[in-house]
Amino acid sequence: MSATSDSLLPLLKQSFGYDAFRPLQREIMVASLAGRDVVAILPTGAGKSLCFQLPALAREGVTLVVSPLIALMKDQVDALTASGVAATFLNSSIQGSEAQRRRSGLENGHYKLLYAAPERVMMQGFVEDLQRWNVTAIAVDEVHCISEWGHDFRPEYRQLAQLRAKLPGVPFLALTATATEQVRGDIIRQLELPEPEVFLASFNRPNLSYSIVPKSKSTRQVYEFIRERPNDAGIVYVQSRKSAESLAAALLAEGVKAVAYHAGLQPEERAANQEAFIRDEARVVCATIAFGMGINKPDVRFVIHADLPKNIEGYYQETGRAGRDGLPADCVLLYSRGDLVRNLKFLDEMTDAKAAEIAARQMRLMADFAEGSECRRVSLLDYFGEQWPGDNCGGCDICLQPREQWDATTQAQKLLSCVFRIKQKSNFSTGLNHVVEVLAGANTEKIRKWYHDQLSTYGIGKDTPREEWTALGRQLIRLGYIDTSPDNFQTLTLSKQGLAALMNRTPIVLTRSPVVASTSTAKVSRAGSIACDEGLFAELRALRKRLADEKAVPPYVIFGDTSLRHMCRAYPQTDRAFLDIPGVGSQKLADYGQLFMAEIKAWLAGHERQIFAAEAPLPPAPKMKSESGANSTALETLRLYRQGLSPEKIAAQRNLVVSTIHNHLAQAIANGALQADPRDYFSAEDDNSCAKPPPSTAWKAWGSSKKPSTTASTTPRCITSGRLRSAGLITYARQTLCSLNIMFAMMQRGG
Numbered sequence: 001m002s003a004t005s006d007s008l009l010p011l012l013k014q015s016f017g018y019d020a021f022r023p024l025q026r027e028i029m030v031a032s033l034a035g036r037d038v039v040a041i042l043p044t045g046a047g048k049s050l051c052f053q054l055p056a057l058a059r060e061g062v063t064l065v066v067s068p069l070i071a072l073m074k075d076q077v078d079a080l081t082a083s084g085v086a087a088t089f090l091n092s093s094i095q096g097s098e099a100q101r102r103r104s105g106l107e108n109g110h111y112k113l114l115y116a117a118p119e120r121v122m123m124q125g126f127v128e129d130l131q132r133w134n135v136t137a138i139a140v141d142e143v144h145c146i147s148e149w150g151h152d153f154r155p156e157y158r159q160l161a162q163l164r165a166k167l168p169g170v171p172f173l174a175l176t177a178t179a180t181e182q183v184r185g186d187i188i189r190q191l192e193l194p195e196p197e198v199f200l201a202s203f204n205r206p207n208l209s210y211s212i213v214p215k216s217k218s219t220r221q222v223y224e225f226i227r228e229r230p231n232d233a234g235i236v237y238v239q240s241r242k243s244a245e246s247l248a249a250a251l252l253a254e255g256v257k258a259v260a261y262h263a264g265l266q267p268e269e270r271a272a273n274q275e276a277f278i279r280d281e282a283r284v285v286c287a288t289i290a291f292g293m294g295i296n297k298p299d300v301r302f303v304i305h306a307d308l309p310k311n312i313e314g315y316y317q318e319t320g321r322a323g324r325d326g327l328p329a330d331c332v333l334l335y336s337r338g339d340l341v342r343n344l345k346f347l348d349e350m351t352d353a354k355a356a357e358i359a360a361r362q363m364r365l366m367a368d369f370a371e372g373s374e375c376r377r378v379s380l381l382d383y384f385g386e387q388w389p390g391d392n393c394g395g396c397d398i399c400l401q402p403r404e405q406w407d408a409t410t411q412a413q414k415l416l417s418c419v420f421r422i423k424q425k426s427n428f429s430t431g432l433n434h435v436v437e438v439l440a441g442a443n444t445e446k447i448r449k450w451y452h453d454q455l456s457t458y459g460i461g462k463d464t465p466r467e468e469w470t471a472l473g474r475q476l477i478r479l480g481y482i483d484t485s486p487d488n489f490q491t492l493t494l495s496k497q498g499l500a501a502l503m504n505r506t507p508i509v510l511t512r513s514p515v516v517a518s519t520s521t522a523k524v525s526r527a528g529s530i531a532c533d534e535g536l537f538a539e540l541r542a543l544r545k546r547l548a549d550e551k552a553v554p555p556y557v558i559f560g561d562t563s564l565r566h567m568c569r570a571y572p573q574t575d576r577a578f579l580d581i582p583g584v585g586s587q588k589l590a591d592y593g594q595l596f597m598a599e600i601k602a603w604l605a606g607h608e609r610q611i612f613a614a615e616a617p618l619p620p621a622p623k624m625k626s627e628s629g630a631n632s633t634a635l636e637t638l639r640l641y642r643q644g645l646s647p648e649k650i651a652a653q654r655n656l657v658v659s660t661i662h663n664h665l666a667q668a669i670a671n672g673a674l675q676a677d678p679r680d681y682f683s684a685e686d687d688n689s690c691a692k693p694p695p696s697t698a699w700k701a702w703g704s705s706k707k708p709s710t711t712a713s714t715t716p717r718c719i720t721s722g723r724l725r726s727a728g729l730i731t732y733a734r735q736t737l738c739s740l741n742i743m744f745a746m747m748q749r750g751g
Ligand SMILES: [Zn+2]
Pocket: 375, 376, 377, 378, 392, 393, 394, 395, 396, 397, 398, 399, 400
């Protein structure tokens, strides 16, 4: 069978119901089908599994998928089976005649995909079975488990390299959603991949919003957040087993269907609680970090960290479990400095000094992230070596509520000077708390004992609340004016930079701490959101749940929320229209088309059909620091445009709306990557109809999903057509010499 990308696209539609690949998917598949070893690092929600599932259908023989968890295998095989793909798994839960049935299916070449855990793969005699079963590719999922530098280290992953000698010429495809450079190197070394093609996607998750909220009465904060979202499912991560249970109990008492999950539960209870969450029977799971790997639930709408995570990688991975379906989701971290202190204390029990030091460093980085005043997305991506191109991500607390900058020179001088004087007088350093006490003129035992009330800086900060001094001190530490000792006492000394600033009275500009203490996020148009008929959506969800229960599978195996939302925009009434819905392939059409179309028809009999504007374009993808950055979505558009494809063609090929393509091209013009007159991609007639700038009321209407009613008569033609929206903006920009960036920012925000 030929294995080109041409043959992949029809297979993609037929089996999985999609018209286009997501970034890097096609490139990964083509390389793998060409027999290359491939390492693919794709963030959660980027369609990682498809990278081995689809090529498995295109090639002869069976693809072995090494997967770490039994639950993960079962979910994936259930989902594949629902799409009509011949897949199976072998593990200890499959015994007797069922195991025999599966093995004979493999002997007879009935399956395209076989899932197994690494322990099983390395069992006596299994490799010989694999040789007989015509294994033609090996996909190693969650491959970061191979590295002790990552979390979730699984020593048995290391033995997989032995397969290379036993199955020579069979290409490896190693996949993970998380890997720092160190882990990436380890993967290649441990699997003994001589010259793999490495694909590294952006770690940005545009549909996730990040916010960090000062923690106070966390149970109440969590409950209030959840109460505002009565239909949403989510995960609340806490530090201890005890907190997981007490939080779940508190939420239950408030009427929220919540379950606990941690490693101390009996296996049956743990499995039952996880199952309840996946099947939409429990809305919230209160969990320790034991929960998550292998959880395929795509419609997790929020992840709350009620306690401070121990490192940024873990935080990224845990928040990454939200919004795998690409729809908007919230990630909220409740932060208190006390959590850091508590985490650091635990390290005292560690016997391995080196490991304790690494852990302490990671904990401080995590606290710096939480205390930082920089865009959360910028900070997170920076951790993974990526640069965010814009200055406002529009999806984090910092960008949505920009903080005030202020001239902190005088205050900073007082604090720096106090640190300096303490050291000078006592010849030892103290922690920040003590410095703040001295500034505030407190009468503590330590101040009396060390005669710090005799310092010239004693009491010079009386008029400022202590929390402000603490926040100021933290910022000065973060900005490098003050060094802290690496031990848990974190005593302060002035850095070179701090000493110079003190001596020269260098101006210091700082950011004010936020005053907001609420967890509620502003209602703004969110990246990834799909406006739809919410009433019908509720009906279709209920139908989906009934069907899922009948088949004993999780609801998302029937259809994901994205597919349902598209149904609730397009109201499909024919097989053809139903097949156009993303996520609908021929098997799903055959199994569920009639049922869902009947439900839609019944709905339309009693409700008016709603009309929706084109989907909001996603913000620009970040640039990578490494050269593999040439995969951002705007660059892909530019590449295709340079090949001579029209914006419409590009939109169709990439499964994006045309206005998004216009947006990409306009960005390219704005930053000089493309020399083109906007007239090149829209006609003179279009131009004329948009010659007048739209009235200000019309600008607002663009951002809302509702059809403008009162302004309809004054709305110029350009905004009634999705295609002409961006064209009109470009014209307007040209006339007013406004920067295209500003215009598109206006378009994205709708005002
Ligand atoms: Zn931001």
